[in-house]
Amino acid sequence: MRCRVGLVATCLLSAPVPLVCQDTLTVADTLPGRAINLGVDRVGLSLGNSSRWNGLRINFSDRAVREVNGVNLTLWRPRENRFATYRGVSVGLSPYGREFHGLSVGLGAVVAEGGARGVTVAGLGAVSNGDMAGVNVAGLGVVSQGDMYGVNLAGLGTVSQGDIVGLNLSGLGTVSQGNMRGLNLAGLGTVAQGDMDGISIAGLGTVAQGHMYGINVSGLGTVAQGAMRGLNLGGLATVAERGIAGINLSGLAVVAQRKVQGITMAGLAVVGIDGVSGITATLGGIESTESVQGLAVAGYRVKSPMVRGFVVPVAWLRAGRLEGASISVYNRVVGEQHGLVIGVVNYARELHGIQLGIMNIAGNNRGLARILPLVNVHLN
Numbered sequence: 265m266r267c268r269v270g271l272v273a274t275c276l277l278s279a280p281v282p283l284v285c286q287d288t289l290t291v292a293d294t295l296p297g298r299a300i301n302l303g304v305d306r307v308g309l310s311l312g313n314s315s316r317w318n319g320l321r322i323n324f325s326d327r328a329v330r331e332v333n334g335v336n337l338t339l340w341r342p343r344e345n346r347f348a349t350y351r352g353v354s355v356g357l358s359p360y361g362r363e364f365h366g367l368s369v370g371l372g373a374v375v376a377e378g379g380a381r382g383v384t385v386a387g388l389g390a391v392s393n394g395d396m397a398g399v400n401v402a403g404l405g406v407v408s409q410g411d412m413y414g415v416n417l418a419g420l421g422t423v424s425q426g427d428i429v430g431l432n433l434s435g436l437g438t439v440s441q442g443n444m445r446g447l448n449l450a451g452l453g454t455v456a457q458g459d460m461d462g463i464s465i466a467g468l469g470t471v472a473q474g475h476m477y478g479i480n481v482s483g484l485g486t487v488a489q490g491a492m493r494g495l496n497l498g499g500l501a502t503v504a505e506r507g508i509a510g511i512n513l514s515g516l517a518v519v520a521q522r523k524v525q526g527i528t529m530a531g532l533a534v535v536g537i538d539g540v541s542g543i544t545a546t547l548g549g550i551e552s553t554e555s556v557q558g559l560a561v562a563g564y565r566v567k568s569p570m571v572r573g574f575v576v577p578v579a580w581l582r583a584g585r586l587e588g589a590s591i592s593v594y595n596r597v598v599g600e601q602h603g604l605v606i607g608v609v610n611y612a613r614e615l616h617g618i619q620l621g622i623m624n625i626a627g628n629n630r631g632l633a634r635i636l637p638l639v640n641v642h643l644n
Contacts, residue, residue, distance in 0.1 A: 299323075329361065346377045363394075373402075379410065390418075395426070406434075411442070422450075427458070438466075443474070454482075459490070476504070492520075502530075507538070524552075540568070550577070566590075581605075586612075595621075615642040 299312030303319060310321040318333045325340040329348035338356035342348075348361030350368070358372040366382040368374045374386045379394030390402040395410035406418040411426035422434040427442040433449045444456035447463045454466040459474035470482040475490035486498035491506040502514040507522040517533040518524060524536030524544070532548035534540060539554040547563035550556055555570035566577040569584035581592045585599040595605040601612035601619075610619040615626035624640030626633065633640070 326356075326360070341372075396424075412440075428456075444472070460488070470498075475506070486514075491522075508536070550575075566592075581607075595619075610640070615640065616644065617642070 299314035302309040310317040326342035342360045351365040362378040376392040386402040393409040396408040397413040412424040418434040428440040438450040443458035445461045460472035463479040476488035481497045483499040492504040508520040509525040512528040514530040518530045522538040541557040545561045552568040556568040560575040562577045565580040571583040572587040589604040597612040611625040613627040619640040
């Protein structure tokens with residue numbers, strides 16, 4: 265009898281007994297790891313490599329994660345984790361996944377295969393193979409294969425294969441394969457393969473393959489393959505393949521394949537192939553194959569087929585046609601002069617105005633009136 269009672273007791277004790285806490289405490293298998301989950305329906309606290317979780321998740325190394333919403337803390341670098349989506353706060357040595365939404369912090373790097381949105385902070389590099397939007401900060405580089413929107417700060421380089429829009433600051437270079445819009449600052453170069461709009465400042469070069477509108481400043485060269493509009497300043501040169509308009513300043517030269525318009529000042533030369541107009545000043549020369557118009561002051565010469573306005577080339581004026589006034593040591597108008605010239609030697613093939621100087625030559629005057637001292641006049 266005692267043996268039977270003992271046998272029954274042993275069977276009862278060894279039988280499965282339901283636990284009150286089995287809904288909140290589970291040991292979950294994942295591929296390829298395990299996790300201890302304290303919660304209900306994947307909500308609560310997860311310790312380990314749970315593939316999907318909502319709440320607080322703490323793991324040593326993420327692998328094959330699918331989705332985490334909440335706070336995720338990973339102590340070591342992840343492996344085979346390119347399909348993971350993190351929403352909320354992600355902190356670790358080098359968080360890696362498909363998408364990051366929220367606050368993402370990596371002591372080394374933060375790498376997103378798809379995109380990153382929110383605040384991304386990395387000790388070395390913040391990298392996305394898709395778009396980056398929000399605030400992105402990295403000790404070395406912020407790099408995006410897509411577009412980049414928001415505030416992007418990098419110790420060395422901020423680089424995007426698409427557009428860059430917002431506040432972009434880097435110690436060396438800010439580079440966009442697309443357009444660049446906003447406030448763009450770089451210790452060495454600010455470069456856009458597309459258009460550049462806003463405020464772009466670089467220690468060496470500010471360059472756009474497209475147009476450049478706004479405030480564009482560089483220590484050496486400000487260059488646009490398209491048009492340039494606004495305040496354009498280059499320590500050595502300001503150059504546009506198309507036109508330049510606005511306030512244009514350069515230590516050496518301001519050059520445009522088309523027109524230079526506005527207030528333009530350069531150390532040695534101002535050249536507008538299709539025209540120079542406005543207020544222009546240089547210690548060297550002002551030249552155009554079309555026209556120079558407005559107020560132009562040059563330490564050496566003004567040279568153009570058409571000069572219209574008031575020009576002061578200290579050494580030499582060479583004009584095909586003059587409409588206005590010129591003060592220079594040598595005024596040479598190889599076509600028609602309409603207006604007034606003052607100089608040491610003045611020449612006009614066809615004079616319709618007044619010449620004041622030591623020697624005044626008017627090709628359309630007759631007899632002794634062709635060459636006169638002090639004053640020569642032809643008003644027809």
